[in-house]
Amino acid sequence: MSIVPYGYMPRLLDTVLDRRLRTFGAVEVAGPKFCGKTWTSMAHGESIIHLDDANAKQMAELDVSLALEGERPHIIDEWQDVPDVWDAVRRSIDESGNVRGQYLLTGSSTVDKAKVSHSGAGRIATMEMRPMSLYESGESTGAVSLSGLFEGARTTKPVVVDTRALARAVCRGGWPATIESEDEFIGDLPAQYLDALFSISAAQRGIDGRRARKLATSLARNLGTVMTYKTMYADITDGEPLEVASNSMYRNALAPYIAFFEDQYFIENQPGWDAPVKSKSRIRSKPKRTFVDPSLPASLLGMTPERLLREPQVFGTLFEELCLRDVRIYCSAMGLMPNPAVCYYGDADGLEVDIIIELPDGRWGAFEVKLNEQKVPEAERSLLRLKEKVERNPAAQNREPSFLAVLVGKATFCRVTPAGVHVVPITELGA
Template identity: 30%
Template structure:
């Protein structure tokens, strides 16, 4: 495809698709799943097209009759196709046969069997900072996870204002390069389509769209925090005597997460459990911080002068969105290296680590996010604490910031501008 922008997930697909019969590429609308999957498909069956959707719904065997590799785009609109692909894989496990893209999990009432052992799921998210082509990364997360304390170096000209621009431009490939006004309208329309169309299409009856939008805005205002869901509901319904029932709000949360709009970072609970009194609340993040900014209604100037929702955990609203931008990228880099991320916070709040990457062998990297171009000793005190607690299991410590240079401090902690961090 002309103009296709190479994605990090392409490397994983190139490596594993020739050996796996079926892969489900999942993620929110507009992250680029179809463009990426189309690179590898000989036949495309699009469930967003009424004739093709009707043809497949009426004859599920069509997926095995056409030339492979077969892409079934937005498969969840014809949920039975999942089971048909699963059966086809049982009959023939040859690699590189099926790709399924989906922007929502099927509604809870639908019977869709697990694809375990037959269909491998890969998550796709908006463009990471490294994928946006705004700089050349010099520090690799995969290399850091090898535990060799690699040399840290590099220089970038990007500063706070540039990161504010990247937050607002978004990581959606089809949106980020639009003029500002058009981009903002597209982002507003994205939220409206999710509420008015995508959720109903996937089984949720939205009786009070305004209430759902208010709750989503409250969630956006809590970006990078662990605010309780009760607090979010109270913020969304301040002065409203007719509040949605907690069960309704729980459904909002469930459906928005199944549509990949909510992308929380779960609390990190080390399998080897040497740490005590850890909190269990997730950190709130939307699929893209640009959506959070639009929901709260703040632009670049407002971010730079400190307007918007105050966030005690990150200091400023821009700090919260910067942490969300870092999280969006680091999560993709970690998953590409077969690792997972979480956040760490003790129940008493004495210690907090913004991100912890844990590899399959349980070694860890701790990351603090700082909206600053300099790093002081007070900024790394939690990293020092975690090193004392975990010892050799903590193989590296990083501060991701907005400065110009990547380097290692005398205490061994790496300082890496976000623009220089890559997969």
């Protein structure tokens, strides 16, 4: 009997998940709540147990082998609620002679690795999921393929972009349950997600939910910047200083909150990039802390689609978050191991580029993000400056970018400039 959910909308990672199941004994599908992990797993599985159900959890805690019973591939939903499942799955795979495609483990928070005795290397692969991209929700044509950009593809065509629809997509997010939401309900799911995170999940972790919300709001207010721990601490304490002010003390005070956000797949780090593989700046550059979906900072800032249209600066910042989410999804859809790195570039000369993608084989491409087409010349100059800097760097192994592109919101054409820079509306980008 099929357990494929009725109305399941195919995801770009379906192909990747199939491939992982043909290669490994089990696949962990990890990501934030509500992003579609369970439904996607059900589209590939034959049986399921939900460990967020109290009775099922008690049964698994009594005898973990009972959680493994079922037709294969067998899905163990929210496996992290019973951490012993991980080792039980690994042993089961070993005992079967490493038969492929036996289990799917879904998880919406990372588990304390001290409770797991084996990494699962070679037996259990991890695949990260995020909310839906615009291509998956039917709001992008996918005419410009990210993979195609790396292969030298060029696309020229007229386009029509609905600015109100973009604002709606930012505030609604890519949550599968909200794709067809009526306008009046657009912000409900992100708000519900945040309420659950700061009340239930924070309490379970022993985190002050009120302070966690203030810190998340601080991150939302400062999107696109590299925040210091001192600034974050001042925001959550209303400017109250530490008795002995030092970076390490601010860091220690905030570390539990940042770790909580990361463990819940609420935020993602965007590391700095430099062309030489051994460049110290790759390690020393502080990461930008970004959100897994633009609807979350939009909700934290009290934004609605109509308000976004009246506040273009905020709209531009949240539009960049939307583009970053989609680029990450399209990178994951390539199915490469390890996943392509999604970074940013910034240097002492004041040059900044929003998104750098580096493939495992060293090829790289760069995106600048602009809300409207009028700022394309400015973005083009930044991209060409980066190209020139890398070309002049003798330590760079791959001096020539595979592509340079400007991701735009409102535009009339998908095109390539005389300098070779692609201009791509986000509603035309795909995997």
